[in-house]
Amino acid sequence: MTKDQPAVRIAKFKHPEQDGFTPSLNLYQKAFRRIRSDRPTLLAMAVLGLFVLLAVSAPFLSETVFQVDQVTQSVRNKYQPLFSPGHLLGTDELGRDHLSRLLYGGRISLGIGIAAAFLSLGIGIVVGVFAGFYGGFADDFIIWFITTLNSIPGLFILMLISAVWKPTAATLVLIFGILGWTGITRLVRAETYSIKEREYIIAARAMGASNWRIMFIHIVPNIFSLLIITLSQAIGGLILTESALSFLGFGVQPPTPTWGNMLSGGLEYARKAPHLVYLPGLLITTTVFCLYLIGDGLRDAFDPKIAD
Amino acid sequence: MQRYIARRLLQAIPTLFGITIIVYFIMLLAPGDPVSLMTFDPTIRQDERERLAIKLGVNDPFHVQYLRWLIGDDWMMVDSNADGEVDSWGDNYGILRGDFGTSFKFRGSNPLHLISQRLGATIELNIAAVLIGLTGGLLIGLLAALQRGRAFDKSSRIFAVLGDAVPAFWFGLLAIMLMGLVLPRALEPYGIGDGSPILPMGGRCPPVRGGCPPIYARLHYMIMPVLVSSMGPIAGWSRFMRASMLETINSDYIRTAKAKGLTSRGVWIRHGLRNAIIPLTVFLGPLVFGLIGGSVIIERIFSWPGIGLLLFDAVVSRDYPVVMTSVVIGAILSILGYIAADILYALSDPRVRFSGARP
Numbered sequence: 001m002t003k004d005q006p007a008v009r010i011a012k013f014k015h016p017e018q019d020g021f022t023p024s025l026n027l028y029q030k031a032f033r034r035i036r037s038d039r040p041t042l043l044a045m046a047v048l049g050l051f052v053l054l055a056v057s058a059p060f061l062s063e064t065v066f067q068v069d070q071v072t073q074s075v076r077n078k079y080q081p082l083f084s085p086g087h088l089l090g091t092d093e094l095g096r097d098h099l100s101r102l103l104y105g106g107r108i109s110l111g112i113g114i115a116a117a118f119l120s121l122g123i124g125i126v127v128g129v130f131a132g133f134y135g136g137f138a139d140d141f142i143i144w145f146i147t148t149l150n151s152i153p154g155l156f157i158l159m160l161i162s163a164v165w166k167p168t169a170a171t172l173v174l175i176f177g178i179l180g181w182t183g184i185t186r187l188v189r190a191e192t193y194s195i196k197e198r199e200y201i202i203a204a205r206a207m208g209a210s211n212w213r214i215m216f217i218h219i220v221p222n223i224f225s226l227l228i229i230t231l232s233q234a235i236g237g238l239i240l241t242e243s244a245l246s247f248l249g250f251g252v253q254p255p256t257p258t259w260g261n262m263l264s265g266g267l268e269y270a271r272k273a274p275h276l277v278y279l280p281g282l283l284i285t286t287t288v289f290c291l292y293l294i295g296d297g298l299r300d301a302f303d304p305k306i307a308d
Numbered sequence: 309m310q311r312y313i314a315r316r317l318l319q320a321i322p323t324l325f326g327i328t329i330i331v332y333f334i335m336l337l338a339p340g341d342p343v344s345l346m347t348f349d350p351t352i353r354q355d356e357r358e359r360l361a362i363k364l365g366v367n368d369p370f371h372v373q374y375l376r377w378l379i380g381d382d383w384m385m386v387d388s389n390a391d392g393e394v395d396s397w398g399d400n401y402g403i404l405r406g407d408f409g410t411s412f413k414f415r416g417s418n419p420l421h422l423i424s425q426r427l428g429a430t431i432e433l434n435i436a437a438v439l440i441g442l443t444g445g446l447l448i449g450l451l452a453a454l455q456r457g458r459a460f461d462k463s464s465r466i467f468a469v470l471g472d473a474v475p476a477f478w479f480g481l482l483a484i485m486l487m488g489l490v491l492p493r494a495l496e497p498y499g500i501g502d503g504s505p506i507l508p509m510g511g512r513c514p515p516v517r518g519g520c521p522p523i524y525a526r527l528h529y530m531i532m533p534v535l536v537s538s539m540g541p542i543a544g545w546s547r548f549m550r551a552s553m554l555e556t557i558n559s560d561y562i563r564t565a566k567a568k569g570l571t572s573r574g575v576w577i578r579h580g581l582r583n584a585i586i587p588l589t590v591f592l593g594p595l596v597f598g599l600i601g602g603s604v605i606i607e608r609i610f611s612w613p614g615i616g617l618l619l620f621d622a623v624v625s626r627d628y629p630v631v632m633t634s635v636v637i638g639a640i641l642s643i644l645g646y647i648a649a650d651i652l653y654a655l656s657d658p659r660v661r662f663s664g665a666r667p
Contacts, residue, residue, distance in 0.1 A: 040466075144322055144323070144326065145326065147323050147326075148322075148323050148326030148327055148330065149326075149330070151323055151327060151639045151642050151643050151646075152327055152330065152331075152635060152638070152639045152642070153597065153600050153601030153638050153639070153642060154601050155601045155602070155604050155605070156601065156604070156619060156634070156635050156638050156639075157330075157334075157635065159604065159619070159620070159623050160331075160334055160335075160623065160631060160635060161334060163623045163624075163626070164334060164335075164337065164338040236473065240473075240475055243475050243477075243478075244475060244476070244477060244605055247475070247477045247605070248604065248605070248608060248620065249624075250623075263477075263478065263481075267481065270481070270485060270489075271489065274485065277478075277481055277482075277485070281475065281478035281481070281482070284475055284478065285470075285473055285474050285475065285478065288472075288473035288474075288475075289469060289470055289473035289474075291473075292469045292472055292473050293469055296469065
């Protein structure tokens with residue numbers, strides 16, 4: 001086979017699809033095509049998108065559309081059931097509108113999950129690429145640190161830190177980010193290890209690329225698909241952790257609503273108003289379920305081993 | 309093999325060392341120093357407080373305080389009467405020799421003693437959860453792999469994702485509400501039960517003096533906590549099992565086994581299942597780890613008197629010695645769980661080489 005044979009081929013088949021050839025797609029185009037025909041994943045994305053939309057427009061929805069707010073208390077309107085007049089999803093133990101609190105709580109819960117996932121992703125990428133690329137002592141130290149941090153049960157250390165510092169939503173993001181990067185680092189490090197020996201990295205080096213350029217222009221984009229999958233699962237995991245922490249009373253403190261602390265607050269009144277327990281839990285479950293489904297769908301979509 | 313075990317144990321030492329540093333560092337940054345906690349009484353004079361501060365060594369630099377906590381101070385001279393000069397040997401043995409100080413809340417109790425009282429309850433719950441989780445997960449995963457692409461497979465995959473996504477505490481609460489409120493009310497009109505809870509709502513045994521009866525007499529207390537904490541493992545393991553089984557049955561020796569005319573049950577169970585389980589031992593470590601971490605939640609919902617609940621109570625009442633001890637012990641248990649799983653993996657798969665290769 002001579003060198004210019006491919007050129008001849010391309011010249012011959014000007015309209016590859018008509019001639020029985022499918023045009024070659026890159027990884028992301030292929031993934032997009034697969035996602036497009038993956039109904040469960042699409043459905044999960046739609047539901048999650050709806051939740052995000054609801055959370056973003058919480059002030060508008062509750063004040064303008066439903067004419068309620070999340071702070072007004074009313075002794076006379078305590079424990080209103082679902083679908084009561086003026087309060088579509090009832091009221092809580094202080095007579096506050098439950099729908100409005102769920103909307104605002106979703107803002108905090110989703111916001112914490114998303115922000116913390118991005119923070120830990122950022123830390124994880126930098127540390128992981130660094131450790132994998134340079135190896136040696138820095139790598140050993142980072143691995144020791146990760147092993148150590150991962151040997152302390154997550155909730156134990158979170159309880160410890162939260163009890164010490166009484167976090168707000170913003171500090172909670174910081175805490176989750178600082179504790180949550182280890183898994184992503186391991187992943188990125190392992191990938192970097194295998195990628196840095198490949199030919200295109202050697203080629204880049206031969207052309208005089210600096211270490212920084214190789215790490216962040218050549219290696220990181222090549223593990224990007226992996227990171228997207230990890231991100232959606234990390235957000236789900238973080239929402240679960242936040243709610244567990246809030247349930248124990250160490251998360252964001254009331255009266256700021258999150259799904260987790262609404263659930264633990266509603267616990268005492270489960271007998272009088274079971275919807276205070278059902279609804280926040282249902283929202284957490286649905287959100288995390290969608291995020292995990294999306295993660296699974298993305299994994300299949302990006303998997304080169306699965307044939308179309 | 310002994311060398312492998314020895315090396316795994318040696319590797320745990322730096323980890324353990326790091327854990328003590330992290331835990332001590334967090335506690336040092338905690339607001340509310342031990343002196344003001346111990347001298348909450350307003351009748352105590354300021355100079356006495358200062359004496360106590362010197363005696364406890366809270367003014368020493370970080371590394372000195374850390375070393376006194378870690379290895380004790382009975383080998384060094386300390387300033388016991390707070391006159392500015394060292395005069396006598398210290399009397400702490402340090403956590404490495406089992407001296408974790410004394411609990412603030414339970415005056416004079418050794419935190420290790422408190423933990424050893426509670427450890428049995430946690431281990432009992434977690435062993436039961438591991439057994440149920442493994443059995444259920446492996447069974448569902450096996451069936452899903454055999455029924456690949458059919459309804460059972462699809463629904464079990466959805467169920468597995470759902471099992472991961474449901475917060476354990478919410479599931480526990482729903483179980484309590486179902487057994488304590490909804491079902492009794494629904495069954496009462498039909499003459500079944502008297503409207504009282506069907507299963508005990510929490511605790512490890514009826515509140516009697518002199519400890520709990522043997523385990524077979526209080527199994528009904530375990531049903532809900534064990535089911536709730538084994539939900540995550542069932543979900544995870546059914547997925548692992550399905551993937552591993554599918555990988556195994558596509559391998560050459562399965563084709564050979566089929567070709568020589570074995571019954572399909574023989575192929576699936578004797579050749580497939582047994583080989584598919586081996587790689588799963590890798591996940592045993594994380595499973596144990598997750599259960600220890602999750603024990604705080606489960607024990608809190610069901611008021612199960614284990615170390616999770618002990619830690620929770622200690623954090624709430626700011627009983628720092630007990631908090632630090634529980635975290636360190638929890639971490640040690642996790643490390644041991646990981647090591648045990650690794651050893652089991654090495655034992656079950658003779659292909660594993662005990663070389664020092666990087667992960």
